[in-house]
Amino acid sequence: MSNILNPLEKEVLIKLYRRSPGVKLGDFCRINNVSDAAFKSWLKKYDTEGLEGLYRSKKTPELLPDGVDKTAENYKRELIKARLELERIKKNYIRIQDDDGKLKEFVSLSAKNMTS
Numbered sequence: 824m825s826n827i828l829n830p831l832e833k834e835v836l837i838k839l840y841r842r843s844p845g846v847k848l849g850d851f852c853r854i855n856n857v858s859d860a861a862f863k864s865w866l867k868k869y870d871t872e873g874l875e876g877l878y879r880s881k882k883t884p885e886l887l888p889d890g891v892d893k894t895a896e897n898y899k900r901e902l903i904k905a906r907l908e909l910e911r912i913k914k915n916y917i918r919i920q921d922d923d924g925k926l927k928e929f930v931s932l933s934a935k936n937m938t939s
Contacts, residue, residue, distance in 0.1 A: 828857075830877035833865050840866075 828836070840851050840862075852859045868876030 833877045837869050
């Protein structure tokens with residue numbers, strides 16, 4: 824690991840530590856190349872402020888765009904949705920709407936499906 828961890832990497836370490844109740848803090852920090860003092864500070868900040876507290880500076884830009892829920896589970900869902908959409912775009916698929924305006928099925932934009 825590099826010397827400077829981003830907030831998500833810090834959060835992963837915190838969750839990993841908490842899932843390992845038999846591991847001593849000092850041993851965990853030594854294995855992950857993190858100082859005990861820094862890790863204790865991260866734990867304290869994470870408990871009080873959540874992911875936002877793990878930023879080195881309050882000027883650090885947001886990880887998620889406006890309007891996206893900041894919980895880890897919703898972040899994962901949004902990431903998966905974006906990856907799926909990217910794959911559909913790469914494969915030249917679009918989603919068509921039915922008569923009610925609801926999104927329905929995916930259709931290939933290949934030359935044989937295009938009408939002029």
